[in-house]
Amino acid sequence: MPWDVCDVNDIRRVEEDYINLNPIQRAGVLTSAARKALISYGDGYSTCDLCLKPFRLDKITKPPIGEFYQGLADWLNMDVVRVMPGARRGFQAVALSLLKPGDIAVGSVLSHYTVFLAVEEAGASLAEVNVDENYVIKPEFLANKIEEIRRVKGRDQPKLVILSHVDYLFGNVHPIEELIKVSKEYGVPFLYNGAYTVGVMPVDGKKLGADFIVGSGHKSMAAPAPTGVLATSSEWASKIFSTTNMKGDVSGRSFGIKETHLLGCTVMGAPLLAMMASFPYVKERVKRWDEEVRKAQFFIKEFEKIEGSRILGQRPHLHTLMKLDTTASFDKIAQAHKKKGYFLYHELDARKITGIFPGATRNFKINLYGLTWDQVRYVADVFKEIAVKYNLTLSE
Amino acid sequence: MPWDVCDVNDIRRVEEDYINLNPIQRAGVLTSAARKALISYGDGYSTCDLCLKPFRLDKITKPPIGEFYQGLADWLNMDVVRVMPGARRGFQAVALSLLKPGDIAVGSVLSHYTVFLAVEEAGASLAEVNVDENYVIKPEFLANKIEEIRRVKGRDQPKLVILSHVDYLFGNVHPIEELIKVSKEYGVPFLYNGAYTVGVMPVDGKKLGADFIVGSGHKSMAAPAPTGVLATSSEWASKIFSTTNMKGDVSGRSFGIKETHLLGCTVMGAPLLAMMASFPYVKERVKRWDEEVRKAQFFIKEFEKIEGSRILGQRPHLHTLMKLDTTASFDKIAQAHKKKGYFLYHELDARKITGIFPGATRNFKINLYGLTWDQVRYVADVFKEIAVKYNLTLSE
Numbered sequence: 001m002p003w004d005v006c007d008v009n010d011i012r013r014v015e016e017d018y019i020n021l022n023p024i025q026r027a028g029v030l031t032s033a034a035r036k037a038l039i040s041y042g043d044g045y046s047t048c049d050l051c052l053k054p055f056r057l058d059k060i061t062k063p064p065i066g067e068f069y070q071g072l073a074d075w076l077n078m079d080v081v082r083v084m085p086g087a088r089r090g091f092q093a094v095a096l097s098l099l100k101p102g103d104i105a106v107g108s109v110l111s112h113y114t115v116f117l118a119v120e121e122a123g124a125s126l127a128e129v130n131v132d133e134n135y136v137i138k139p140e141f142l143a144n145k146i147e148e149i150r151r152v153k154g155r156d157q158p159k160l161v162i163l164s165h166v167d168y169l170f171g172n173v174h175p176i177e178e179l180i181k182v183s184k185e186y187g188v189p190f191l192y193n194g195a196y197t198v199g200v201m202p203v204d205g206k207k208l209g210a211d212f213i214v215g216s217g218h219k220s221m222a223a224p225a226p227t228g229v230l231a232t233s234s235e236w237a238s239k240i241f242s243t244t245n246m247k248g249d250v251s252g253r254s255f256g257i258k259e260t261h262l263l264g265c266t267v268m269g270a271p272l273l274a275m276m277a278s279f280p281y282v283k284e285r286v287k288r289w290d291e292e293v294r295k296a297q298f299f300i301k302e303f304e305k306i307e308g309s310r311i312l313g314q315r316p317h318l319h320t321l322m323k324l325d326t327t328a329s330f331d332k333i334a335q336a337h338k339k340k341g342y343f344l345y346h347e348l349d350a351r352k353i354t355g356i357f358p359g360a361t362r363n364f365k366i367n368l369y370g371l372t373w374d375q376v377r378y379v380a381d382v383f384k385e386i387a388v389k390y391n392l393t394l395s396e
Numbered sequence: 397m398p399w400d401v402c403d404v405n406d407i408r409r410v411e412e413d414y415i416n417l418n419p420i421q422r423a424g425v426l427t428s429a430a431r432k433a434l435i436s437y438g439d440g441y442s443t444c445d446l447c448l449k450p451f452r453l454d455k456i457t458k459p460p461i462g463e464f465y466q467g468l469a470d471w472l473n474m475d476v477v478r479v480m481p482g483a484r485r486g487f488q489a490v491a492l493s494l495l496k497p498g499d500i501a502v503g504s505v506l507s508h509y510t511v512f513l514a515v516e517e518a519g520a521s522l523a524e525v526n527v528d529e530n531y532v533i534k535p536e537f538l539a540n541k542i543e544e545i546r547r548v549k550g551r552d553q554p555k556l557v558i559l560s561h562v563d564y565l566f567g568n569v570h571p572i573e574e575l576i577k578v579s580k581e582y583g584v585p586f587l588y589n590g591a592y593t594v595g596v597m598p599v600d601g602k603k604l605g606a607d608f609i610v611g612s613g614h615k616s617m618a619a620p621a622p623t624g625v626l627a628t629s630s631e632w633a634s635k636i637f638s639t640t641n642m643k644g645d646v647s648g649r650s651f652g653i654k655e656t657h658l659l660g661c662t663v664m665g666a667p668l669l670a671m672m673a674s675f676p677y678v679k680e681r682v683k684r685w686d687e688e689v690r691k692a693q694f695f696i697k698e699f700e701k702i703e704g705s706r707i708l709g710q711r712p713h714l715h716t717l718m719k720l721d722t723t724a725s726f727d728k729i730a731q732a733h734k735k736k737g738y739f740l741y742h743e744l745d746a747r748k749i750t751g752i753f754p755g756a757t758r759n760f761k762i763n764l765y766g767l768t769w770d771q772v773r774y775v776a777d778v779f780k781e782i783a784v785k786y787n788l789t790l791s792e
Contacts, residue, residue: 003459003460003675005429005432005669005673010436012439012442012445012459014445022445024440025445030438033400037401038620039435040408041620042430042431042434042620042670043411043426044423044424044425044620045420045421046408046620046621047621063399063406085482085663086659088659088660089481089659092659096517109644109646113640113651113660116651117642117651117654117660119642120641120656121492126642126644126645127645217440218440218664218665223440224438224440224667225442225663225664226622226667244513244516246516248524249522250523250526255513258509263488263517264484266622268621269614270620270667271665271667280399358448
């Protein structure tokens with residue numbers, strides 16, 4: 001204290017100086033339009049200059065927030081959308097709307113911790129669906145879990161299923177349409193967790209049949225934290241976005257169309273405007289998802305030439321987020337290295353690559369999203385170069 | 397669509413081109429250090445470059461987030477503090493921790509709608525304490541309200557009192573120490589709503605005896621939305637910041653020290669860093685609060701020279717936020733003016749003053765926080781000039 005952003009040591013320049021493979025950061029890097037929006041709309045309640053009746057964030061027309069919300073809904077092919085302060089606040093709004101204390105929701109062994117916390121906050125519990133040997137959730141596993149809960153709880157079946165299309169641990173792409181179908185057959189509403197899909201790959205809510213879609217602005221939509229989206233079908237909108245019933249017992253005041261589970265307005269400043277500024281670019285970039293997958297697959301092919309190295313999970317791998325298993329390669333070197341597991345981090349750092357977990361050499365996650373072909377080739381070459389330096393064999 | 401922040405029409409320049417009197421915006425205008433932090437830390441999860449075990453936002457040391465949290469706690473003279481995505485999320489965390497369905501919390505006829513919504517989300521109800529003829533909450537009114545609830549509900553007395561030190565409707569400074577004392581006498585925990593105090597005037601939690609302090613980053617701490625602070629005494633910290641008890645039934649996973657009512661990490665990007673960058677300036681500016689009040693009182697003295705014009709509420713007025721009553725002055729003009737109530741907005745706009753509610757001439761709020769003496773004099777002169785133009789009399 002005081003922390004001084006003008007001090008050159010306090011300026012964040014990782015995206016300028018390095019290729020950053022941090023698994024949660026790649027698709028949250030801002031567009032330059034978003035950065036301009038941050039400067040222009042940085043001040044506190046900057047969105048509220050022209051907030052007129054009925055006084056709600058999504059009704060503001062200048063800047064065109066209402067139009068953006070509609071654009072988001074159309075793009076996701078859902079009926080109603082709200083921007084939330086993070087995907088987790090989307091989980092929470094749905095959990096607090098649908099779950100009562102003692103209820104059971106269904107997640108998976110790959111569920112993010114925020115899904116657990118959102119369910120916990122509602123006083124409910126989360127039952128995990130298991131995965132197969134490739135860490136993929138099979139539709140029949142979900143059916144079995146729902147059956148199991150029904151056997152134990154009688155008619156009090158799960159009130160909500162929350163599953164990720166792409167999980168945060170392996171970057172596996174799960175058979176989400178089939179999973180949603182199973183959930184529908186049991187009449188359980190389905191929350192599609194798109195933290196690693198919305199903003200990077202095409203997502204069509206109606207085609208999927210999702211009741212709710214949650215996405216993350218800072219994880220996958222080139223927006224600053226904390227931002228996220230919560231989209232619903234019209235069937236659910238009035239429940240999730242219910243307006244307040246509160247009335248002052250003395251004043252007689254009521255509070256119009258403020259939405260209880262959102263606590264009224266949500267992201268009324270710079271991060272929302274940055275998300276809006278990135279949106280046209282985000283819409284374009286999802287169309288190039290196949291190319292991103294090709295780059296990831298190219299990297300994997302090169303990386304797996306290193307003796308004892310492989311990726312975990314699905315084959316072929318279908319996402320830019322991946323978990324590398326180097327137990328039989330870099331970890332063996334780490335055991336004899338004076339820097340132990342940190343050697344890999346430092347070797348990468350010396351070559352201007354960062355974002356892997358410091359000290360990790362058994363397995364660690366990386367994300368290649370948005371890197372150019374040249375950068376992907378460079379990253380692959382660097383891993384191979386380090387392998388060769390430590391006498392690991394490369395296959396052809 | 398697409399909204400283009402590069403388009404000159406979409407750049408927000410109200411703070412450059414105008415004196416902005418918007419009641420919720422004045423103390424949320426960024427410092428230049430905050431604006432630099434936004435640029436530097438704009439990308440998604442920018443705070444998480446060096447997130448190491450135990451993996452929680454407030455434990456990060458580079459940038460010095462942990463140190464900032466401790467600095468905030470010390471400055472408020474409270475034991476534990478967390479940054480939240482808005483003051484409302486602070487209300488919500490406390491409400492969900494302390495209130496069960498059917499419980500009663502106590503607010504006032506001046507409570508902000510977000511207090512109602514946070515209580516509603518917990519399934520509880522909010523009873524309003526009334527105000528005196530100057531719209532000030534009297535300590536005995538609070539005692540009476542608690543007694544009344546105890547009579548109706550028996551031993552099931554209110555579980556929480558939430559009152560604002562300075563309310564959003566009149567900018568009155570309520571006798572908060574006495575109100576907290578009453579609450580304590582009844583053994584009811586007290587949430588001090590400092591949305592209009594924390595960041596502009598000195599706040600000493602221990603001296604006040606508050607159990608919880610909530611403040612707003614975007615309203616009063618020169619930070620972007622959505623930001624806020626939630627501070628507690630050590631007595632309450634373990635309840636409000638309780639860590640998750642969830643455990644995966646199949647995976648056996650548990651989730652370390654993630655805090656349930658916060659949903660884990662809160663503001664993990666640019667707005668937090670902007671708040672940190674402003675903090676040293678904010679700490680200094682609260683020491684100059686008396687000067688801000690003097691400017692407000694100077695304005696009031698000048699403004700009330702306009703025949704039929706006055707401020708509502710406390711005298712002397714002790715805050716920069718105020719509600720002007722112009723029923724007997726500008727509203728009379730509005731009734732005969734071809735632009736009706738909009739005439740005043742346009743007259744001010746023509747003189748580069750903005751931020752009053754368009755169309756309002758009976759009463760409307762303004763905030764003078766942070767204006768220079770020259771700007772305050774100019775604003776007062778403009779109101780008088782418009783009065784004279786429409787043949788209102790000025791007293792000496």
